[in-house]
Amino acid sequence: MAFSLVAAAACSREVRKDATPPIAPDAVASAVREAAREDPAAGLELSPAEQIDHVLGRVSYGPRPGDRERLARIGIAAFLEEQLHPERIDDARVEAEMKRFAVLSRSTGDLTQQLVQAKERRKATAAGEAMDEPPPPPDSGAQMPDPDVTVPAPKAGGDLRKQLGKAGRGPGFEIVSQLAEAKLVRAVDSERQLREVMADFWFNHFNVFAGKMNEAALLPAYERTIREHALGNFGELLRAVAHSPAMLIYLDNWRSALPRPAERRGRLGRLRPAPASGQRRGINENYARELLELHTLGVDGGYTQEDVVAVARCFTGWTVKEPQRDPKFAFEPRMHDFGPKRVLGKEIAEGQGEDDGEQVLDLLVHHPSTARFVASKLARRFVSDDPPDMLVDRAARTFAQTGGDIRAVLRTILESPEFWSRRALRAKVRSPLELVAGSVRALDARVDDPMALLRAVARIGEPLFAAQPPTGYLDTAQNWLSSGALLARIDFGLALASGQLDGVRVDLSAVSRDARGPEEVLDRASGRIGAPPLSEKTRAYILAELREAPVQSPAVAARAVGLLFGAPELQRR
Numbered sequence: 001m002a003f004s005l006v007a008a009a010a011c012s013r014e015v016r017k018d019a020t021p022p023i024a025p026d027a028v029a030s031a032v033r034e035a036a037r038e039d040p041a042a043g044l045e046l047s048p049a050e051q052i053d054h055v056l057g058r059v060s061y062g063p064r065p066g067d068r069e070r071l072a073r074i075g076i077a078a079f080l081e082e083q084l085h086p087e088r089i090d091d092a093r094v095e096a097e098m099k100r101f102a103v104l105s106r107s108t109g110d111l112t113q114q115l116v117q118a119k120e121r122r123k124a125t126a127a128g129e130a131m132d133e134p135p136p137p138p139d140s141g142a143q144m145p146d147p148d149v150t151v152p153a154p155k156a157g158g159d160l161r162k163q164l165g166k167a168g169r170g171p172g173f174e175i176v177s178q179l180a181e182a183k184l185v186r187a188v189d190s191e192r193q194l195r196e197v198m199a200d201f202w203f204n205h206f207n208v209f210a211g212k213m214n215e216a217a218l219l220p221a222y223e224r225t226i227r228e229h230a231l232g233n234f235g236e237l238l239r240a241v242a243h244s245p246a247m248l249i250y251l252d253n254w255r256s257a258l259p260r261p262a263e264r265r266g267r268l269g270r271l272r273p274a275p276a277s278g279q280r281r282g283i284n285e286n287y288a289r290e291l292l293e294l295h296t297l298g299v300d301g302g303y304t305q306e307d308v309v310a311v312a313r314c315f316t317g318w319t320v321k322e323p324q325r326d327p328k329f330a331f332e333p334r335m336h337d338f339g340p341k342r343v344l345g346k347e348i349a350e351g352q353g354e355d356d357g358e359q360v361l362d363l364l365v366h367h368p369s370t371a372r373f374v375a376s377k378l379a380r381r382f383v384s385d386d387p388p389d390m391l392v393d394r395a396a397r398t399f400a401q402t403g404g405d406i407r408a409v410l411r412t413i414l415e416s417p418e419f420w421s422r423r424a425l426r427a428k429v430r431s432p433l434e435l436v437a438g439s440v441r442a443l444d445a446r447v448d449d450p451m452a453l454l455r456a457v458a459r460i461g462e463p464l465f466a467a468q469p470p471t472g473y474l475d476t477a478q479n480w481l482s483s484g485a486l487l488a489r490i491d492f493g494l495a496l497a498s499g500q501l502d503g504v505r506v507d508l509s510a511v512s513r514d515a516r517g518p519e520e521v522l523d524r525a526s527g528r529i530g531a532p533p534l535s536e537k538t539r540a541y542i543l544a545e546l547r548e549a550p551v552q553s554p555a556v557a558a559r560a561v562g563l564l565f566g567a568p569e570l571q572r573r
Contacts, residue, residue: 449503493565
């Protein structure tokens with residue numbers, strides 16, 4: 001396997017755009033038949049209705065009223081091909097909605113300066129006096145101390161500030177909350193659903209934390225970069241991330257530098273530690289380690305500690321110019337280690353400067369471990385928490401043969417019998433974002449203000465842009481299912497259906513109108529949201545709850561829908 005991937009990579013240094021043909025009209029039907037034939041123990045072939053629900057649950061945030069009928073009309077293959085090319089989809093309505101979020105149209109420099117000034121004012125107020133010294137000049141960004149402030153935050157924003165933790169402190173809260181609201185609106189309303197799914201996937205893959213330094217001001221541009229590359233080429237995405245001030249600051253590479261000879265050793269010959277002020281002095285391995293472990297090769301990808309050190313040396317001098325004023329990527333030769341390095345067996349000659357890092361990125365993009373690691377994560381997102389090895393092998397081969405074409409890898413997964421196996425049907429637990437966005441889509445609710453929904457996502461366990469570790473939010477069931485999270489999911493469903501979420505309007509009048517009993521209310525509610533078949537236990541429990549109020553009461557309809565959203569069957573996609 002390794003040999004075939006290496007050979008394929010060697011033939012694909014030139015990236016080929018959209019390197020595979022469109023999904024054939026009969027590809028899905030063939031994959032469904034093959035899945036049942038190869039794994040009869042999994043059960044019967046997926047029915048046409050199950051196929052539609054399955055694909056809508058995996059490549060979108062869930063079906064809206066009319067989506068199932070549309071897929072039945074145009075065909076699943078045509079829908080998939082449409083979603084794989086978001087640039088061909090008219091999304092003018094959601095783009096118009098984005099105009100209400102001011103942070104999306106403001107420059108990074110503008111946001112950074114406003115954030116820095118606000119922090120300075122808050123710090124001065126907390127100290128009870130004006131600042132004695134002016135801020136450092138723009139060109140001394142390399143010597144800036146960490147500007148995080150721990151003064152109490154204003155009460156505006158309510159419980160969301162607490163849910164965001166450090167990401168909700170101070171003046172950066174407004175940037176983070178607006179960006180998170182925009183993300184939620186896109187998940188609910190965008191016609192380009194697969195792009196939004198992939199933007200969320202890649203943000204977690206290349207996670208940065210909004211609560212570090214001035215990271216909040218860098219997030220709008222960073223998330224926009226990820227969304228633009230979400231269905232493109234992995235190598236281009238990796239390079240865009242590597243050059244991003246958000247990533248360079250989050251993982252401290254902007255401070256990573258070869259110590260000057262006079263600074264390297266003290267009187268006894270010992271290497272001096274980095275100064276407590278946070279000034280960038282000495283090589284920092286944080287980015288190098290996460291680049292290998294989380295962004296490309298994976299923890300078992302075959303690298304050593306010596307490789308981590310060598311990669312860190314290659315990226316010395318990759319820094320951020322004017323971090324307190326207008327953060328931009330810059331290469332600073334004075335910080336770079338120009339000596340020879342050896343990374344994963346490849347010699348990197350001395351004296352090359354910025355190109356050292358570029359060579360490392362190229363090496364990693366075309367490494368067989370990267371192909372398998374990225375393929376396995378994509379298969380985990382779209383198929384199951386423990387994806388079949390044969391599928392991962394095929395997806396990794398596609399990655400290598402196409403030089404990291406993300407669309408091509410997704411096509412391999414979406415055309416596979418493993419994707420269309422009954423074992424994959426509702427095998428994934430919905431994340432809080434998926435649950436909230438999917439529930440709103442299922443009800444075709446009108447969202448005038450997404451703040452209440454954003455609070456719900458955070459309360460269920462996924463405060464957006466607030467994951468502190470570089471792993472981001474993990475895409476497995478164990479990360480989302482706990483007794484507290486399950487109760488929060490039920491509470492959300494009841495609040496949404498009963499109209500208790502400010503800024504969200506739902507009309508359920510038809511569910512209980514002229515109903516002849518709780519069974520009919522439950523059946524109508526299930527049909528309204530497209531619920532999967534319920535177990536006898538779930539159905540009996542909901543019916544018992546519905547019998548406590550007059551059957552034609554609007555409260556009964558709301559309770560039926562709310563309890564369905566909290567049912568075990570609807571926690572999966």
